[in-house]
Amino acid sequence: MVGFLEKYLEKNAKIRELPIYEKPNEEAVKHILNMNIPAKGRDPLVVGEELINDVFEHAMLGQHPRYYSFVFSAISPYSLAGSILTDIYNINAGGWELAPVVAALEERLVKWMGECAGYSGDNVGGVFMSGGYMANMSALVAARDSRLTPDEFPKARFYFSDQTHSSIAKGLRIIGFGESQMIKIPTDDEFKIRTDLLEEAILADIKAGKKPVAVVGNLGTTNAGCIDPLDKIGHIAKKYDLWFHIDGAYGGSILLSPIYRNLAKGIELSDSFSWDTHKWLMQTYSCSTLIVKDKIYLLNSFTEHPEYLADVNTGNHLSGWDLGPEMSGPNRAIKLWYTLQATGTDLLAEMIEYSFYNANLVKKELEKRPNWKIISKPCCGTVNFRYEPKGLSPEKIDKLTDNISKKNNRKRVCVYCNDRA
Ligand SMILES: Cc1ncc(COP(=O)(O)O)c(C=O)c1O
Known part of the structure; x- marks a missing residue:
């Protein structure tokens, strides 16, 4: 080994x-x-x-x-070390009683992640799971069960922008809802949800006898790193009593940055958010967390009492298997704990800020050059751009973009900076 x-x-x-x-x-x-x-x-x-x-x-x-x-x-090397230790000890993370101190470590981290978003109080809870797909779907299950009785399922409506990750639509399909129940709201020229159209859609559905259940906001879209106006969505959700979930799978890590945290303003109004630290916080796969303001909703949706667990007594403590869809599995909090303890949040915040810096730098450099078009403003670590020489058809430009990207990936040195250092 x-x-x-x-x-x-x-x-x-x-x-x-x-x-x-x-x-x-x-x-x-x-x-x-x-x-x-x-x-x-x-x-x-x-x-x-x-x-x-x-x-x-x-x-x-x-x-x-x-x-x-x-x-x-x-x-992070500390995530790797945590991963190796987790595998060597092979602790089953499903239940509190199997490893109470390990479960306590997970509970502490979930609370801290909630605090990062401005959640407070004893009810804050959540669970680590395999990825953003699972975390987002689990949030939708909690949303569904908090707002609907089974006979109301056909009337349910869920709202999210046309830039939202496919995990939301797929999650809804898996838990029993059809395309017509997913209302995709158009975005503005910065790829952020149009909250005026969101409210219009909710009102139209109420008028038509439908049941608005939840709205999903984006904290870092996959395409462009965009962040929806979370505070505005939060107020609309409150006004119409919708569950407010935030997909922070990518952008959740900006909560660590004192400089960029304000971009997530409004996250404190949400009922739940997902945060994949295997994306922007240097964790090995897999490390995703669903955090909820009130864990009672996860317990209501996910707790079962099978015969073979009848003698398990965890006192006031909760087991992962009661808070989410998974049971046996690796403890995913240990490697994140290792990273946070060994690196500290200051340095991690700098890393996040450096990603913003790089995305902004790319934009500035491209603006100096002819024929490079900025498609989306830099946000998180992402800026979308492409080379658009005059006289080429859109199809030819698509092909050229594809070729530039492939060539860059195959290169052994950076095409622009000759970087071998
Ligand atoms: C914004 C966003 N949400 C959710 C997901 C799904 O996460 P995972 O691949 O960890 O299941 C992704 C994946 O890229 C994502 O970018």
């Missing part, structure tokens, strides 16, 4: 000389698809070597210095 780790570190030291991503040839894929599962075990060292050379070598290098952290970032 130590040998494998050394190999990884050796490779990582030379990462600047590697392309960020080289699509594996079909042979590499075919090779794995044709491999047998042996009846008798093979030399474990050879198997490990094969995995390194034939499998891991062919993946995109998210920790590459020129990857520029689009939505997900390089990993």
Whole structure:
């Protein structure tokens, strides 16, 4: 194991000389698809070597210095250390009684994440889970159960902008709602939800006898890092008694920055938010958290009392399996705890601010050059742009953009700055 780790570190030291991503040839894929599962075990060292050379070598290098952290970032060595420890101890994170101190650590982190958003009081709660899809879907389950009786399901309506991540629509579909119940609100020229149209849509639905249930706001969209006017959405949600969920899978990490935190103003009005620290806070996969202002809603939706757990007594403490859809699994809070304790929030905030700085720098540099168009203003670590030389059709420009991006990823040095340092 130590040998494998050394190999990884050796490779990582030379990462600047590697392309960020080289699509594996079909042979590499075919090779794995044709491999047998042996009846008798093979030399474990050879198997490990094969995995390194034939499998891991062919993946995109998210920790590459020129990857520029689009939505997900390089990993913290402390997260890696926490991950390895978590795997070695292999603690089942599902129940309090299985590892009370580990569960307490998770509870403490969830509370702290809530405090970062301005949630306060004993009722704040939540649960770590595999990813933003699961966290957003679980929030929608809580929203549904808080506002509807089963016979009202067909009348339910959910609101979110046309820039919202597909996890919301998919989550709604999984929990039983159809396309016609998902009201996609247009966005303005900064890709932020039009709150005037949101309120109009809610009013029209009420008039038509429908039941508005929840509105989802974006704290960092996938396309452009945009942040919806969360305070305005919060007031509308309160006015019409809607559950207000915020998808902070990407942008939740700005809560750590004293400079940019104000962009999330209004998050304190929400009922729940998701925060994927495996995106912008350098955690290994997977590390997502759903945080709710009042955990009673998660308990109402997710608690079961099976026979085989009848003798489990956790006193006042809650188990992860009562707060979300998952049971057995790795404890995902430990690596985040390790990172936060070893790095401190000041340095992590600087890292977040540096991403904003980089996105702004790209914009400034492009503005000096002819034919580069800024598509979306920099926000979070994202700025959308493209090269639009005069006289090319939109289709040709699409193709050119695709080629520039692919070429940049394959390059062993940065095309613009000749960066080998
Ligand atoms: C804004 C946003 N929400 C949710 C998700 C889904 O997260 P995950 O891939 O961790 O399930 C993503 C993924 O990129 C995202 O960008």
